[in-house]
Amino acid sequence: MTDKPLIIIGNGEIAEMAHQYFAYDSPQEVAAFAIGAEYLKEATLAGLPVVPLEEIAASHPPDRYDAFVAIGDGQLNRIRRRQFDAMKALGYRLASYVSSKAFVWRNVEIGENCFILEHNVLQPFTKVGDNVTLWSGNHIGHRTVIEDDVFIASHVVVSGFCRIGRSSFVGVNAAFAPHVAVGEDNFIGMSAVVTASTEPDGVYQGHPAERRSVSARRYCRVRD
Numbered sequence: 596m597t598d599k600p601l602i603i604i605g606n607g608e609i610a611e612m613a614h615q616y617f618a619y620d621s622p623q624e625v626a627a628f629a630i631g632a633e634y635l636k637e638a639t640l641a642g643l644p645v646v647p648l649e650e651i652a653a654s655h656p657p658d659r660y661d662a663f664v665a666i667g668d669g670q671l672n673r674i675r676r677r678q679f680d681a682m683k684a685l686g687y688r689l690a691s692y693v694s695s696k697a698f699v700w701r702n703v704e705i706g707e708n709c710f711i712l713e714h715n716v717l718q719p720f721t722k723v724g725d726n727v728t729l730w731s732g733n734h735i736g737h738r739t740v741i742e743d744d745v746f747i748a749s750h751v752v753v754s755g756f757c758r759i760g761r762s763s764f765v766g767v768n769a770a771f772a773p774h775v776a777v778g779e780d781n782f783i784g785m786s787a788v789v790t791a792s793t794e795p796d797g798v799y800q801g802h803p804a805e806r807r808s809v810s811a812r813r814y815c816r817v818r819d
């Protein structure tokens with residue numbers, strides 16, 4: 596774990612949440628927020644400076660600061676991914692936050708720019724890719740793989756041996772049977788009961804979950 600101070604990318608609700616969690620439940624001090632100049636509203640947020648993203652490498656260079664991209668699931672997580680890639684290209688290390696109140700078994704693998712909140716349970720041999728958000732209270736069963744750029748809302752049960760495909764969104768209280776593989780770019784509605792593997796680009800809802808006719812990329816207004 597690095598002790599470099601942190602720049603939070605964003606100035607919305609997720610950024611304020613990230614500030615709370617990093618500042619009060621991690622070894623990293625938060626130094627500033629950064630946001631594209633056109634979105635810069637106030638000069639300070641939570642008592643810290645908000646600096647233009649275009650000047651970040653000069654004002655807070657990557658040899659002295661880490662970054663965390665605090666953006667939600669918009670456009671099936673593409674907005675957060677674009678910013679993740681931009682910060683990597685500038686040379687930043689992307690920090691991950693794992694709540695002190697999460698249960699993470701010793702051999703769990705977690706990538707960069709992950710945001711893992713309180714009361715998540717990550718059982719042995721689970722793998723979490725880069726840029727993954729696990730909001731509060733999820734169960735990630737043994738041997739399950741969460742691919743890059745996934746957003747899982749609260750109180751989701753992912754049974755053992757599952758795979759959640761890249762860039763997918765999972766709504767609150769969804770449940771996945773063991774060995775289910777979710778295709779990439781899926782939108783899984785809240786309380787869906789996913790009993791079988793899913794196709795890419797699908798919107799799934801209900802119990803048992805069924806595929807809606809709409810494309811998930813279209814439903815979530817993805818612009819690649």
Ligand SMILES: CC(C)(COP(=O)(O)OP(=O)(O)OC[C@H]1O[C@@H](n2cnc3c(N)ncnc32)[C@H](O)[C@@H]1OP(=O)(O)O)[C@@H](O)C(=O)NCCC(=O)NCCS
Pocket residue numbers: 730748749765766767783784785786787800801802
């Ligand atoms: C918000 C949400 C409930 C509604 O989505 P929507 O596309 O606006 O759906 P609509 O309200 O237009 O409903 C379309 C149809 O799907 C059904 N439906 C919508 N959401 C459903 C769900 N979660 N489970 C089962 N059926 C659902 C509706 O009953 C409706 O059926 P009908 O056509 O027979 O009347 C759904 O998109 C969802 O589950 N989002 C995730 C919310 C969440 O967990 N957020 C996390 C916060 S961090």
